[in-house]
Amino acid sequence: MKFLIVILFIAAAQSCNDDETPNYAPPEQADVAVNFYLTTPDQSSLIALQDTNIFPLASNNNSTIAVNENQQFQVIDGFGFSLTGGSAQVINNMASAQRSSLLNELFGNGQDDIAASYLRISIGASDLDATVFSYNDLPSGQTDPNLDNFSIGPDMANLIPVLTEIIAINPDLKILGSPWSAPTWMKTNGATIGGELKPEFYSVYADYFVKYVQAMQAQGITIDAITVQNEPENPFNNPSMVMTAGQQANFIGNHLGPAFTAASITTKIIAFDHNPDNTNFPIAVLNDDTANAFIDGSAFHLYAGQINNLSLVKNAHPDKNIYFTEQWIQAPGNFEEDIRWHFRELIIGATRNWSKNVLEWNLAANPNNGPFTDGGCTQCLGAVTIDGNNVTRNSAYYIIGQAAKFVPVNSIRIESNYITDLPNVAFLTPNDEIVVIVLNNTDTQKTFNINVQSEPITTILPAGSVGTYVW
Numbered sequence: 473m474k475f476l477i478v479i480l481f482i483a484a485a486q487s488c489n490d491d492e493t494p495n496y497a498p499p500e501q502a503d504v505a506v507n508f509y510l511t512t513p514d515q516s517s518l519i520a521l522q523d524t525n526i527f528p529l530a531s532n533n534n535s536t537i538a539v540n541e542n543q544q545f546q547v548i549d550g551f552g553f554s555l556t557g558g559s560a561q562v563i564n565n566m567a568s569a570q571r572s573s574l575l576n577e578l579f580g581n582g583q584d585d586i587a588a589s590y591l592r593i594s595i596g597a598s599d600l601d602a603t604v605f606s607y608n609d610l611p612s613g614q615t616d617p618n619l620d621n622f623s624i625g626p627d628m629a630n631l632i633p634v635l636t637e638i639i640a641i642n643p644d645l646k647i648l649g650s651p652w653s654a655p656t657w658m659k660t661n662g663a664t665i666g667g668e669l670k671p672e673f674y675s676v677y678a679d680y681f682v683k684y685v686q687a688m689q690a691q692g693i694t695i696d697a698i699t700v701q702n703e704p705e706n707p708f709n710n711p712s713m714v715m716t717a718g719q720q721a722n723f724i725g726n727h728l729g730p731a732f733t734a735a736s737i738t739t740k741i742i743a744f745d746h747n748p749d750n751t752n753f754p755i756a757v758l759n760d761d762t763a764n765a766f767i768d769g770s771a772f773h774l775y776a777g778q779i780n781n782l783s784l785v786k787n788a789h790p791d792k793n794i795y796f797t798e799q800w801i802q803a804p805g806n807f808e809e810d811i812r813w814h815f816r817e818l819i820i821g822a823t824r825n826w827s828k829n830v831l832e833w834n835l836a837a838n839p840n841n842g843p844f845t846d847g848g849c850t851q852c853l854g855a856v857t858i859d860g861n862n863v864t865r866n867s868a869y870y871i872i873g874q875a876a877k878f879v880p881v882n883s884i885r886i887e888s889n890y891i892t893d894l895p896n897v898a899f900l901t902p903n904d905e906i907v908v909i910v911l912n913n914t915d916t917q918k919t920f921n922i923n924v925q926s927e928p929i930t931t932i933l934p935a936g937s938v939g940t941y942v943w
Contacts, residue, residue, distance in 0.1 A: 504528055506929055506943050509878070511870050513808035513936040519586070519873050526941075529921055529928035535891055536921040539898045541906060543887035546793070548899065549696075549828040550590030550646050551819075551876035553835035553855055553868070554798060555638075557594065557601035558843035560630040562836050562858045570861040572637070578835075578856075579642045586873030589642065589881050590829050592797055593631065595651035595684055595698065599709050599848030600834055604664045606655040607684065615657050617676050624687045632691050639693065644881060646829075648797065649684065650699040650745060653711035665847065666707035668714050674723050678731035685732075685739050697740035699771050699797065700724060705746050705753070710847030717753045720744075721760035729766025740768035745797055749777030751784045758789045769793030772827070779817050782825035796822040798833045801868050803841050803853040808936055810867035815911045815938050819875050820897045823885055830875070832868040878907045878940050894920055894933075906943040912936060 508526045510517040553559075563571060581587050596606040605626045608616055616622075624632075639645055653659070654669050654677050661667030669677055685695050700723065704715035715723070724741060732739065743763075744754040754770035757763055769792045770785050782794050799818060801810050818830050837843075837854030844850055855868035879899045888898040888908065896910040906926070912918045912933040919932045924943055933939050 504929055505927055506941055508931065509874065509940045509942070510933075511811060511874055511938045512934055513811065515807060517937075518870055519877065519940075525932040527930045529923070529930050532919075532921070532930065534920045534930060535894060535918075536923050537891065537894065537896050537898075537908065537910065538889050538923045539906060539908060539925075540887040541898075541900050541925070544900070545885040545887075546823075546826050546828050548823070548879060548881065548883045548885065549795075550588075550881050551830050551872050551879065552588040552590035552592075552832075553872065554592040554594075554598075554600075554831060554833045555631070555634065556598050556834045557627070557631055559600065559834050559836040559854065560634040561602060561843055562838050563634050564630040566858065566861050570863075574856070574858075574863055575634075575637055576641055579638050579645065581642075585877070586869070587642075587877045587880070588872055589644070589876055590646045590648070590831060591635075591638070591835075592648045592650060592831050593635070594702075595649045595681075596653065596655075597626075597711055597845065598650075598652050598702070599711065599845050600837070600843065600852060601845055601848075602843035604711050604845050606653065607687075608655045608657075608680065610655070610657050612662065617673075619676065619679055619683060622680065622683045622687075624684065624691075632693065635693055636691070646696045646881065647693065648697045648699065648742075648795075648831075649688075649695050650702045650797070651713075652702050652709065653713040654680070659713065664711040665709070666712055666714060668719065669723070674727045675731070678723070678727040681728060682731050682735045682737060685737050686735070695739050697742050697768065697795075699742045699745035700728065701745060702798075703746045703773070704744070705750065709849075710845045717756040721757045721763040724757070724766055725760055725762030725764075729763070732766070741766050742793075742795060743767050743770045745771040746773060747776040748772050748774065748779065748781035748785075751777075751781050751788075754785050755788045758785075758792055764789075764792075767792065769795060769828075771795040771797040772822075773798045774817060774822075775799075779821035779825055782822065782827060786826040793828055794826040796827040796830045798831060800833045800849070801853045801866070803851045805853045805867050807867050811871060811938060812911065812913065812936055814867070814871045815874075815909070816895050816913055819871060819909060820895045820911060823897050824890065830872070832872055874938055874940055875909060878905075878942055879909075883907070891920075894918060908941045910939050910941070912938075 508522040658673040659667040701715045743757045857864040883899040883901045899907045
C-alpha cells in the first residue's frame with residue numbers, strides 16, 4: 473500500500489510540473505538577416521562575426537529586449553579615444569608602413585578596422601606627455617598679455633603629424649580639445665600643478681583659445697569642440713588647474729564666448745569635464761544666463777558618482793548636450809572585468825543617459841605606460857601598447873571597436889527596455905540599420921530575445937560577453 477501511495481505521489485508531482493513549466497524544444501539554427509558580433513571575456517572571440525547562437529524568434533519564456541525605432545533620443549557624435557601627446561609620440565615613432573597600417577585599422581572602415589570616429593586631444597600638455605608645456609611658456613616673472621609668443625610648436629613634432637595622417641583616413645573625424653592648465657604666468661600660484669586663473673588674465677586666456685583653434689585650422693585640423701578645463705576640481709595632476717563653477721561661468725559668459733563670436737569661431741564650448749558626483753557644478757554654470765548662451769553642453773568622467781547622474785544635468789537643461797570624455801583602464805588591465813564595467817557604465821550607461829559620445833583614455837602607450845609627466849599617470853593602460861613596431865591590443869581597443877565599428881557618426885539612439893542582467897542600448901544608423909549592443913552582466917550563459925519589428929530573434933550570450941546585433 474505504501475509503495476502504491478509513493479508511485480501515485482510521484483506521478484501527480486510530474487503531472488503538476490509538466491503543467492506549470494512546459495519544456496520548449498531548443499530553437500533550431502536557421503538563417504536570419506541579422507549580423508551578430510561577439511566579444512568574450514576569455515578573448516576567444518573579439519568583435520567576431522558569429523554563425524551560431526542566433527535564431528528566429530519562437531514562443532519562449534526568455535527575457536525580451538524590445539526595440540522601438542520610432543522613439544528617438546540623442547544623435548551620436550562618435551566613439552573613440554584620447555590622442556595624448558604621449559600617444560602621438562609612440563605612434564609617430566613607428567616605421568611608416570606599420571604606423572599607416574595601425575592608423576587605418578583604428579580609424580578606417582575596412583572589414584578588419586574598428587572605425588573610431590572621435591578623438592580628444594590636449595590643449596597644451598596633458599599628464600600623458602613626455603614634458604609639461606603650454607603654447608606660451610615664459611621665464612618666471614614675465615607676462616605676455618598680447619600673446620606675441622603664442623605657438624603650437626610643441627605639437628608639431630608628433631601630435632599634428634599623426635592627426636594629419638588620421639584625418640586623411642577619416643576626414644569626418646570629430647576632435648575635442650581640452651586644456652589641463654593655462655600658462656603658468658596666468659595662474660595664481662605660477663605653477664603647473666593646481667592654482668587658479670588670475671582674473672586679470674581671463675580675456676587673455678580667451679584669446680589663447682582663439683589662437684589655438686585658428687592655429688590648428690591653419691594645419692588643416694578642425695576643432696569641433698573644446699572643454700574649458702579638464703577636471704576643474706582636481707588640483708593634484710601635473711599639469712592641472714582649479715576652476716570653480718562661478719569662475720567657469722564668468723570666463724565663458726564674459727570672455728571666451730564673446731571672443732569666439734568676435735573671431736567667427738563656431739567651435740562648441742562644453743562645460744565641466746569632470747565627475748558626475750557633483751552635478752551642481754555644471755548645472756550652476758548652465759544656470760548662468762550669460763554663459764548659457766555660449767554653451768553647447770557638459771562633459772563627464774566617471775571616477776566618482778553614478779552614470780545615471782548625467783540625466784540629472786540633461787533634465788535640468790534639456791536643450792544642452794551631454795558628452796562622456798574620459799575613463800582610464802588601470803594597467804596591466806583585467807579584460808573580463810574591464811569589458812563588463814566599461815560596457816555597462818559607458819558604452820551602454822553613458823549613451824542611455826544622453827551622452828553623444830564615449831571616449832576611452834588613452835589611445836596608445838609604451839610598455840611602461842608612458843610617456844607621462846613627473847606627477848602624471850603612471851598606470852594608464854593604452855588602448856594599444858606599442859613596443860617599437862609591435863602592437864598589443866588591449867581592452868579599450870575592443871570596448872570602443874564593438875561600438876564604433878557599427879554605430880557611425882549621426883546614428884540616433886532609439887528606445888529599448890533596460891534589463892539588469894542584460895544591459896543594452898539601441899541605435900538607428902544613417903543607413904537605416906538597427907544596432908543593438910547587449911552585455912551579459914552575469915556569470916552564466918543567457919538565452920534571450922530581441923524584438924525588432926523587422927526580424928525578432930532569440931540569441932545566446934556567454935557569461936560576461938558582449939554582443940552587437942545589426943539588422
